[in-house]
Amino acid sequence: MTAQILDGxxxxxxxxxxxxxxxxxxxxxxxxxxxxxxxxxxDPGSRWYVNGKxxxxxxxxxxxxxxxxxxxxxxxxxxxxVRELNENPECTGYIVQLPLPKGIDTNRVLELMDPxxxxxxxxxxxxxxxxxxEPGPLPCTPYGIVRLLRHHGIEINGAHVVLLGRGVTVGxxxxxxxxxxxxxxxxxxxxxxxxxxxxxxxxxxxxxxxAGVPHLVKPEDVKPGAAxxxxxxxxxxxxxxxxxxxxxxxxxxxxxxxxxxxxxPMTRAQLLVNVVEAxxxxxxxxx
Ligand SMILES: Nc1nc(=O)c2c([nH]1)NC[C@@H]1CN(c3ccc(C(=O)N[C@@H](CCC(=O)O)C(=O)O)cc3)C=[N+]21
Numbered sequence: 001m002t003a004q005i006l007d008g009x010x011x012x013x014x015x016x017x018x019x020x021x022x023x024x025x026x027x028x029x030x031x032x033x034x035x036x037x038x039x040x041x042x043d044p045g046s047r048w049y050v051n052g053k054x055x056x057x058x059x060x061x062x063x064x065x066x067x068x069x070x071x072x073x074x075x076x077x078x079x080x081x082v083r084e085l086n087e088n089p090e091c092t093g094y095i096v097q098l099p100l101p102k103g104i105d106t107n108r109v110l111e112l113m114d115p116x117x118x119x120x121x122x123x124x125x126x127x128x129x130x131x132x133x134e135p136g137p138l139p140c141t142p143y144g145i146v147r148l149l150r151h152h153g154i155e156i157n158g159a160h161v162v163l164l165g166r167g168v169t170v171g172x173x174x175x176x177x178x179x180x181x182x183x184x185x186x187x188x189x190x191x192x193x194x195x196x197x198x199x200x201x202x203x204x205x206x207x208x209x210x211a212g213v214p215h216l217v218k219p220e221d222v223k224p225g226a227a228x229x230x231x232x233x234x235x236x237x238x239x240x241x242x243x244x245x246x247x248x249x250x251x252x253x254x255x256x257x258x259x260x261x262x263x264x265p266m267t268r269a270q271l272l273v274n275v276v277e278a279x280x281x282x283x284x285x286x287x
Pocket of ligand 1: 095096098262263264
């Protein structure tokens with residue numbers, strides 16, 4: 001058996017075409033959604049990601065607001081740009097590209113952001129709303145994965161989902177998302193302290209691997225027919241992406257997300273969704 005592909009590129013394209021119509025409707029009412037990005041330093045990988053986000057914006061008609069600071073920027077320099085983006089009416093949502101340079105208090109920066117403009121869905125206020133089941137922006141990678149599964153007709157309701165990794169951007173926030181009534185999954189959150197990882201993995205109808213450990217998920221640990229999502233982005237000596245999922249898993253799983261071409265494009269599409277929804281919310285509260 002060879003697993004069917006969870007095509008993130010095609011699913012993201014479908015979401016972007018739906019967004020194009022929503023952006024046009026907003027513009028017809030005089031509102032242009034705008035995504036702001038703050039990039040600190042000159043890491044080529046971070047720059048590449050940020051450029052990709054603005055390219056996506058152009059595709060759907062969202063305006064781009066790009067801010068950059070040198071790697072030597074101080075806490076105060078960064079916070080000044082955050083305040084400017086909070087106040088800039090053209091910016092309806094924004095992200096501070098992570099990681100920030102060493103010595104910067106990242107949480108202090110993130111807490112200064114206007115939660116109404118949180119495009120990542122990772123502001124403490126947004127995470128709190130997720131816990132309390134209130135509407136708000138959702139974390140991009142977790143909700144992107146939910147939409148990728150739904151797009152391919154994979155049942156989440158009642159499924160046992162095993163999450164690998166307790167990072168806030170994926171594992172931890174995804175546990176909160178999947179245990180809502182609207183997703184209704186049973187979740188096991190595994191991490192470096194988990195004793196018998198293979199035994200946990202064998203229970204899973206759906207595996208989300210976001211540990212950052214190359215080829216952590218082995219074919220012999222996967223239940224036949226399971227859906228396996230690879231969020232890992234390690235690099236080999238040639239700079240090629242190595243995921244958390246061993247290639248042999250494709251012979252056992254029912255569904256597998258390619259990497260690249262799986263979860264990454266969905267994360268980017270969800271960021272656009274958050275920007276458009278933030279603009280829609282401001283427009284309804286204003287009039
Ligand atoms: N505030 C903040 N928000 C983020 O969402 C954020 C961040 N900081 N810092 C860095 C990580 C990384 N990240 C990616 C998103 C999409 C792809 C993506 O689309 N990758 C493509 C191409 C991969 C390649 O070829 O390099 C793919 O998977 O097909 C990758 C990585 C968002 N991040």
